[in-house]
Structures are given as structure tokens and as C-alpha cells.
Amino acid sequence: MDSSNARNIAKANKCGDHAEEKQESLDLDLAELLQASAQLVATRKFDRAIKFLSLCNQSASATGTPVQRVVYYFADALQHKIDREIGKMPITREEDIETYSNDVEELVMDLQPAVFAKRPLFPYRQATSFTGIQAILDSIKTAKRVHLIDLCIKSGSHWATFMQTLADRDECPLKHLKISVVGRSKKKMEDVGRRLSAFAAETLNVSFSFNTVVSDLRNLKTESFEVEADEVVAVYSDVILWTMLAWPNDMDSLMEVIKGLNPCIVVLIEGIANTYLPDFIDSFNETLSYFSALTDCSEVLHKGIPIYEGFYIQKVIRNMITVR
16 A cells, blocks of 8 residues: 555544544534423423424434434423423323334234244343343243233234244143234234234134234223133233323323233333433433333444334424423
């Protein structure tokens, strides 16, 4: 390599380092601007907060760096909170979690276990799901009639592996598997039921039934599940109970329903973060820290697939911030 080429490469590397440092500085300024906006919202200085959020949106982007994306989502949530506080937007109990969670799951999962295993877009989500399912399998080793209750079925693809494992069980063969699911869209739940029923009929030698409970979680009743005396019940809840944290009485009611089902195991999968602290700023900072880490993980694991953040993270953040 001649000396001129070496100098050009060194110059290019130096320019690259400078550009990276400049971007980090811009991201830091943007993050501080978001924090200032949250402080203004907390003190109900909405006019100034709106101006600060407008400045955030000039640099934030749903397709930018992790910091730019996080600021974009949180600025959107703060704007929604302001709109609700000043009466521009009606206050509802919760965002429609079922709609966008189903959309995401359908895009990244498939009913067949072999295909499911080849889709490593969300390995951390697969890890939690598989761990929860294994816990249920360990708890029903001797059960001949199993009633599985899923509080948020999504695509249902995660139960294919569960069904296959039960069908392959040599000791204490399974007589019947019933899956009951909860949701607001009867059609979507029935579509999942048809796929799982077809999977059971074509692939497994297992007696299988699928029931739908059309309801939101706060209005569930124990009798909605029609649990039979000889059934062993297992309850599975995957990232859905957070929608009820702002309404403790509703959460208590749901816990009573689950208790009345007398399950042998309850599997709860939720993010660990103190996002509902009494002080708005403390809660905001906890939520910001949690989703910043999640967005960094998203960047590393499946860069170039923004639909997960667009359909899921953004709306979860909006829900958490606006119900405060």
C-alpha cells in the first residue's frame, strides 16, 4: 500500500470517528430535551411542553438510531398525555393491545414447530415462552385431562410444540387436551382454533377441543371456562397483565377468577420494571430506562425490522405514559 492510500484511509477513519462522536452528542442533546419535556408535562406546563416536543420531533425518528427511536416513541406518548389532559382526546381504559400484538405475532411466528424454530427474530421472547411452556409440562406430567387457559392467545403457534410434547408422552398417556382462550375478537380466536385443531388432527394422536371466551380481562368470570371436575387446569399469561396495572381493582378481580379455577400452575410473563410509581417523573424514567434497553436489544437482534417497535413498543409506551 503506497503512502497516499494510507493517508486517505487514515483520513476517512478520522472522519468516521468524528461523525460518530457528533451523532452521540446529538443523541445526548435529544435525550435531555425529552427529559425536559417530561418535567414540563409533570408540572402541567403544557404549552411549553408542546414546544419542546416539537423540537424533539425535528430530530427523533422511528427509523433512526436507538436514541432517536426511543425519543420518537416517548414524545408521541407525552403528546397523547397532553391531548388527554386538555380534553382533545377522550380518556379510554387502555389501548387495544390485542390488535397490534396479534399483528406482530402473526408476522414472526408460524404454526409448524419446524418453521417456528427457524425464525430467530425474537430469541429473548422465544426463551421466555419456551420456559413458561416447559414449566406447565413439568406440572402436568401425570394429568390425563388437561385444560390450558391462555389469557392472550396471539397466533397460538407456541402451543404446537406443547401439543407435540404431550402427544409423545409415553408414561401416563393424555386422554384429552382442552385449550380455552380469552380475547375480544371471536374471529381471530376461532382462526387460531381451526389451525390448532387441524394440527392436532393431522399430526397428533390426541383428543383435542378449543374454546373461546369473548371478553376483556376485567370482566372475566370463573364459570366462563366451564372447567370439568377431572380436568387439571394450567393458566398462561404472556405480556398482557400490564394493561391492568392502572386499575388495581380490575387486577384483583382477575386474580380472584384465576384463584377460583384452582390451577396447578400459573405462568405469568411480564417485563420487570417499576413503571407505575406514584411520582410521574420516577415512573417516566423507569419506563424510559426499560424500553431504551429493549430498543437496544431490538437493534442488535433484528436490525432492519422496525415493525416490532412500530406495532408493539410504541403503543405499549403510549399506554403506560398516558394512563398515568
